[in-house]
Amino acid sequence: MNNVINLPPLVDRIVETVPGVRAAGLKNVTVNEPFFAGHFPGRPIMPGVLILETMVQVAQLAFPPSPGSGRAVPVPALTAIETARFRRPVVPGDQLRVEVEVLEGGKEGIRCLALAFVGPEKCAEATFSLGLNP
Template sequence: MEEAMNIDEIKEILPHRYPFLLVDKILEVEPGEKIVGLKNVTTNEEFFNGHFPGHPIMPGVLIVEAMAQVAGIGLLTTVDNPEEKVPYFGRINDARFRKPVKPGDQLIMEIEVAKLRGRMGKVEAKALVDGEVVTEATLTCFIQDK
């Protein structure tokens, strides 16, 4: 899969920064339809210091946040002047955590748009490691002016 957006391009439109930027690249974009993003989970992530010592796993809430960031980028691709907008969470439904995400994993977030109306979008989000679903949720996001 070819890179559709690198980290510098992501930073042009997404306001998140270290340590809260949880997307390393966008692999695929079909505006208004689908977006696929990638997060390399390294042993150097700060959250592993406390979650959990001796048994590091990525907190589920951060996996959901990573999926939401990819969804936000996807929604931003549907508006004019995305660098002047910011994506926000509206709702999280039906979150399921199927397997732990550990240091060294590559998290692939697949986001399918279920409904898009104006600046509001409802998406079906999945996070996968090695082709297996580790987390899934329905997310509602909206776009605001900065």
Template sequence: MSKNEIDYIDINKIMAMLPHRYPFLLVDRVEELTPGDSIKAYKNVTMNEPFFQGHFPGLPVMPGVLIVEALAQAGGIIVLSTDGLDVTDKVFLFTGIDKVKFRRPVVPGDKLVLDVVKIRSKMGIWKMKCVATVDGEIAVQGEVSAAIVDKGAL
């Protein structure tokens, strides 16, 4: 591991970085981080997730859009960890979702591994390749793009 890599970020540090809170914080732990470049994180999926009440009764499946959101939140950690980037009074918002494929359902008991790698960043717009896996099998893959915008602009 190079000196620029971080090998562990706990939930308290994640909450200090991301604005999301229960029930919408979808990253539990960061296992590896190369600031500004890549991340390996995970979300432990439990039956206690509020979305399982209605998706689907008797057949709990994590909504695909929430898996994409988990990947985007992991991508947000990449951006927020970038050296020299001032994100004071800023927020990171989706600008696009491309080439997304849903390959397998994610259910209670799964450990959803989130791998995100920066493709490019220019003028506050970031594009990232994302793959979410469970037990080594791809659950979701695709690309997300997002922009850093002033909170006051919302």
């Protein structure tokens, strides 16, 4: 999890990593998550922006370190969101599985497609870009 910019991470476990190609991770959504306090009282739903952030954190783990970059851990940051769709609420007790595929990549960054599932049901999808921090 050293390649994740934002801590604490929203990813509980990485289940697959093929650097530069794809990654998958799990988030066990519990009722004790701090964001549920206000989103929404009496009807807790994981905010869409945090589902997107979970996707970004999984994608950061698919970005291979650059040899000779002079950095211990080159961490890509979100630079653009092309599309984001939220198809079903994520609620306490759900296990969120995020699968990220690198669509394009180079020295400057990557473009990704991310899908999020609860069980077999797709709950969100997004296309976004990550770039290396200056």
